[in-house]
Amino acid sequence: MSDQLLEIENLRIALDGNPDQQVVKGLNLSIRPGQTTCLVGESGSGKSLTALATMGLLPKVLQTIEGSIKIKGEEVLTASPGRLRTLRATAMSMIFQEPMTALNPVARVGQQIEEVLEFHSDMSQGARKKRTLEMMEAVHLPDVEKMYRSFPHQLSGGQRQRIMIAMALIMRPQLLIADEPTTALDVTTQAQILSLIRELREQQGTAVLFITHDMGVVSEIADDVTVLKLGEVMETQQVEQLLRHPQTDYTRDLLRSVPSQVPRPPSPAASDEVVLRTEDLCKTYGGTGLIRKGREVRAAQDVNLTLTHGRTLGIVGESGSGKSTVARCIMRLIDPTSGKIMVGDEDIAVMKQSDLKARRKKFQIVFQDPMRSLNPRREIGESIIEGPLNFGVSRAEAMERARDLLELVGLPGSAIDRFPHQFSGGQRQRVAIARALAMDPDILVADEAVSALDVSVQAQVLDLLADLQERFGLGILFITHDLGVAAQICDEVMVMQTGKVIEYGPAGEVLGNPKQDYTKALIAAAPGRHWDFANFRPFSEAPASAATPANQS
Missing domain, CATH: 3.40.50.300 (P-loop containing nucleotide triphosphate hydrolases)
Structure with a gap:
C-alpha cells in the first residue's frame, strides 16, 4: 500500500476528448496525509481543472483521456456517480474561490452545513445541529447560534469562506482541496483563513491541495509546490528550495512579479499642482x-x-x-x-x-x-x-x-x-x-x-x-x-x-x-512579507544596505 493519500499519474484532460486540444498534459502529483501542496500558475494553466477532475466535477466539454487519480488507493476516474458522492463527503472535499456562488442564497448557512450530515450520516436532527455548531466554532465564527440562522448575504466575505470551510470539513475528509480561497479577501482575513487551514491540518491530519497564483500565500502555507504553465508541469520542489532556487525561467518570472513591500521612489512626473x-x-x-x-x-x-x-x-x-x-x-x-x-x-x-x-x-x-x-x-x-x-x-x-x-x-x-x-x-x-x-x-x-x-x-x-x-x-x-x-x-x-x-x-x-x-496589523498580516521574491531570498539575508519592509521580522 502506498503512503500517499492522493496520487495523480500522467493526467491528461482534453477539450471534447481531442488529444490535439489538451488543457492538462501529463500531470503527476502526490500528497501525503498532513501535507500541504500548492498548485501554482497563471489563469489557464490547468490548476482548477486538476481540482475538478479530482472531485469528479469536470464539465462535459472536458474529458480525461489518459491517466489515473487515486484517493486512498481507490480510482476516482472510474468510480460510479453514487460512489463519487460518498467520496466527496468522506474522503475529500473542496472550497471554491467565491462562496457566494457556491452557497444557496435563500437557505440559512447552518442548514446548508447540516445538509451534508443529513445526506451522509444517520445522525439525529439534534445531533446534526450540535455537530454543525461545533464545526462553526472550530472555524472561529463568532456567535455561532446567530450565524447558524443567518443567510449568506448577511455575512462578510471572510465569514462566508469560513462557512464553506466548515461545510467542507463537517465529515472530516482526509483531503481538502482549496481553489483560490483567499484571492479576494483582505490581508487580515486572508491571514486568518490561512492560519485556520494550518490549524485544521495539524489537529486532524488533513492533507491540503491549495490552488493559488499568489506566491506570498505559497511561502506561508506550502510544504511542496508544483508549478503549471498551459497544462504542463514546469517544476515540483519543496517550498523553500523553490523560493531560493527556482529551476525554470517561468517560475523565476512569477517570483519577480510579486509586488515588493519596499516603497518605490517618488514619481518623476510629480509636481505641486x-x-x-x-x-x-x-x-x-x-x-x-x-x-x-x-x-x-x-x-x-x-x-x-x-x-x-x-x-x-x-x-x-x-x-x-x-x-x-x-x-x-x-x-x-x-x-x-x-x-x-x-x-x-x-x-x-x-x-x-x-x-x-x-x-x-x-x-x-x-x-x-x-x-x-x-x-x-x-x-x-x-x-x-x-x-x-x-x-x-x-x-x-x-x-x-x-x-x-x-x-x-x-x-x-x-x-x-x-x-x-x-x-x-x-x-x-x-x-x-x-x-x-x-x-x-x-x-x-x-x-x-x-x-x-x-x-x-x-x-x-x-x-x-x-x-x-x-x-x-x-x-x-x-x-x-x-x-x-x-x-x-x-x-x-x-x-x-x-x-x-x-x-x-x-x-x-x-x-x-x-x-x-491597525497599520502595523495590516503589514504583519501581508503574506510573504518575510521574502524578497525578486532576489530569491528572505529579507533577513539581504545586504544591510538594502531596504526592507516594516515588521518583516
Missing part, C-alpha cells in the same frame, strides 16, 4: 425613518486628502473601511452627505448631475472587474469612443484615437472590432484603462483595479499605469487592500478603518515606519 482635494468629506447611510429613526452607518468621516499632478495616492484598508465609498463620492457616483470635493478650483460635491457632465472629462475611473464595466454586446472600439462622442468629437477622430490608445496600453489597434469576451482578464483591464484615457483626464481613480489579476498580469498593469502617469502626468487615486501593490505604485498612502483616516503620509513613512497599531 493640486488636481484633487477633499475637505471634511462625509458619507452617512440610514438615520432616517417615518416612525423610528434607522441605524446610521458612517461609511466615511471627515476625510481630507490632497492629490497632486503626476502623483499616486493609495487608500488602503479592509473591506468596510470606507475606501470605495470615498472613491465613489469623488467620482460623484454617490452623493456625499457633507464636505467639499475640489477638482481644480471647483467644488463638485454640490453640483447637480446636469452641471457635472461638462466636468467629467477631468476624472475617470477603472473598476475592479472590467467584464462588468464593459458592455459585452458592444465592440471595444464602441466602448472607448462613447465618451469622446458625447463631448462632440467626430466618430472618425475618436476611432483613430481609440486605435492609438489600444497600442499605448499594449494591445494591437486591429483589436478594436473585438468583443470583451475575446480578451483575457488582463487585456480587458487594459481596454478599460484605454477607455478612461480617451477622455484625457487629469485624475484617474483605480478601484481595486488589479486585485483579481494573476501576479504577472498584475505587474504588467502596474507598470503600464506608472508609464502612463509619467507620459501624461496623471494624478492617480489607487484603492487597494494589497500593501505590496500600494508600495509598488503609490507616492502617498492613506490608511482607513471604519470610515476614518487613521494614518496618512509618504508611502515610505507609512509602510516603512507605521505609527498606528
Whole structure:
C-alpha cells in the first residue's frame, strides 16, 4: 500500500476528448496525509481543472483521456456517480474561490452545513445541529447560534469562506482541496483563513491541495509546490528550495512579479499642482425613518486628502473601511452627505448631475472587474469612443484615437472590432484603462483595479499605469487592500478603518515606519512579507544596505 493519500499519474484532460486540444498534459502529483501542496500558475494553466477532475466535477466539454487519480488507493476516474458522492463527503472535499456562488442564497448557512450530515450520516436532527455548531466554532465564527440562522448575504466575505470551510470539513475528509480561497479577501482575513487551514491540518491530519497564483500565500502555507504553465508541469520542489532556487525561467518570472513591500521612489512626473482635494468629506447611510429613526452607518468621516499632478495616492484598508465609498463620492457616483470635493478650483460635491457632465472629462475611473464595466454586446472600439462622442468629437477622430490608445496600453489597434469576451482578464483591464484615457483626464481613480489579476498580469498593469502617469502626468487615486501593490505604485498612502483616516503620509513613512497599531496589523498580516521574491531570498539575508519592509521580522 502506498503512503500517499492522493496520487495523480500522467493526467491528461482534453477539450471534447481531442488529444490535439489538451488543457492538462501529463500531470503527476502526490500528497501525503498532513501535507500541504500548492498548485501554482497563471489563469489557464490547468490548476482548477486538476481540482475538478479530482472531485469528479469536470464539465462535459472536458474529458480525461489518459491517466489515473487515486484517493486512498481507490480510482476516482472510474468510480460510479453514487460512489463519487460518498467520496466527496468522506474522503475529500473542496472550497471554491467565491462562496457566494457556491452557497444557496435563500437557505440559512447552518442548514446548508447540516445538509451534508443529513445526506451522509444517520445522525439525529439534534445531533446534526450540535455537530454543525461545533464545526462553526472550530472555524472561529463568532456567535455561532446567530450565524447558524443567518443567510449568506448577511455575512462578510471572510465569514462566508469560513462557512464553506466548515461545510467542507463537517465529515472530516482526509483531503481538502482549496481553489483560490483567499484571492479576494483582505490581508487580515486572508491571514486568518490561512492560519485556520494550518490549524485544521495539524489537529486532524488533513492533507491540503491549495490552488493559488499568489506566491506570498505559497511561502506561508506550502510544504511542496508544483508549478503549471498551459497544462504542463514546469517544476515540483519543496517550498523553500523553490523560493531560493527556482529551476525554470517561468517560475523565476512569477517570483519577480510579486509586488515588493519596499516603497518605490517618488514619481518623476510629480509636481505641486493640486488636481484633487477633499475637505471634511462625509458619507452617512440610514438615520432616517417615518416612525423610528434607522441605524446610521458612517461609511466615511471627515476625510481630507490632497492629490497632486503626476502623483499616486493609495487608500488602503479592509473591506468596510470606507475606501470605495470615498472613491465613489469623488467620482460623484454617490452623493456625499457633507464636505467639499475640489477638482481644480471647483467644488463638485454640490453640483447637480446636469452641471457635472461638462466636468467629467477631468476624472475617470477603472473598476475592479472590467467584464462588468464593459458592455459585452458592444465592440471595444464602441466602448472607448462613447465618451469622446458625447463631448462632440467626430466618430472618425475618436476611432483613430481609440486605435492609438489600444497600442499605448499594449494591445494591437486591429483589436478594436473585438468583443470583451475575446480578451483575457488582463487585456480587458487594459481596454478599460484605454477607455478612461480617451477622455484625457487629469485624475484617474483605480478601484481595486488589479486585485483579481494573476501576479504577472498584475505587474504588467502596474507598470503600464506608472508609464502612463509619467507620459501624461496623471494624478492617480489607487484603492487597494494589497500593501505590496500600494508600495509598488503609490507616492502617498492613506490608511482607513471604519470610515476614518487613521494614518496618512509618504508611502515610505507609512509602510516603512507605521505609527498606528491597525497599520502595523495590516503589514504583519501581508503574506510573504518575510521574502524578497525578486532576489530569491528572505529579507533577513539581504545586504544591510538594502531596504526592507516594516515588521518583516
